[in-house]
Amino acid sequence: MTSYTRHVGSDAAVVEMAHTVRRHVFMEEQGVSEAVEMDGKDDAATHVVLTDDETPVATARLRFVDASTAKIERVAVLSDYRGDGLGDRVMDAAERVAVDRGATDAVLHAQVRVQGFYERVGYTAVGDTFEEADIPHVEMRKRLD
Template sequence: MNMNAQAIQAVTEQEIEDVYKIRKLVFVGEQGVSEEEEYDEHEDKSDHVLIYYEGQPVGAARTRVVEDMAKMERVCILASHRKHGLGRVIMNKLEEIAKEKGLKKAKLHAQTHAEPFYEKLGYKRVSDVFYEADIPHVAMVKPL
């Protein structure tokens, strides 16, 4: 576990702003997703998570309830902070939020390059490759 990292549920205006800022840098800036696609009608109904590394916000994600399952979405870490175990910290926080809501299963749409990462966390692929925002994805699920 990375002791310099802390994942929190983003609730204040500043925390939510940081979540959007990180997602914009990663998905819009780095991956070319349109802002219209990145920010959708589910933002207000989602629980947002922010990860800090040495006091700086460096990662974000959200979870929401879809068909009695936690749907993990928009998981991202700034390029400068990848490969330090922060993705695992953020996923643990999302799963903790889901369990607090009494949910027994989590699902996500993983970009295909991230599939091995999610497999290590116990997620299993349950679909063929499909495209979201012109990026190849697979659906994955995990019992909580």
């Protein structure tokens, strides 16, 4: 079993690792424009990155939308690493960081095609489907313990 290293922070090195994964997944695979993906919110966020040796392979970003609600965003796993539980691991790490910083709730905008993944890790859809980056999304929420 591969051992992955977790990096958490907002320093330039962690942000660049997160960008590496996000460029592959969102910009190259999904065709999201750089202007949309690199939205200027990274400096005000905390990033979680999992690496395999020195290679960034999974990431998530979190920001607080109010004193007790963390918004988890930009969750991505490189295609060669999907199916190995890294989505679960990066979500768990992001939620732990959120709880450690006072969050009692998490919210995210899930791409509809992966809504089932978020349901499996405890999120519930709220509201109607909407477009974000020309991709159908749904808002989802979870109470954090």
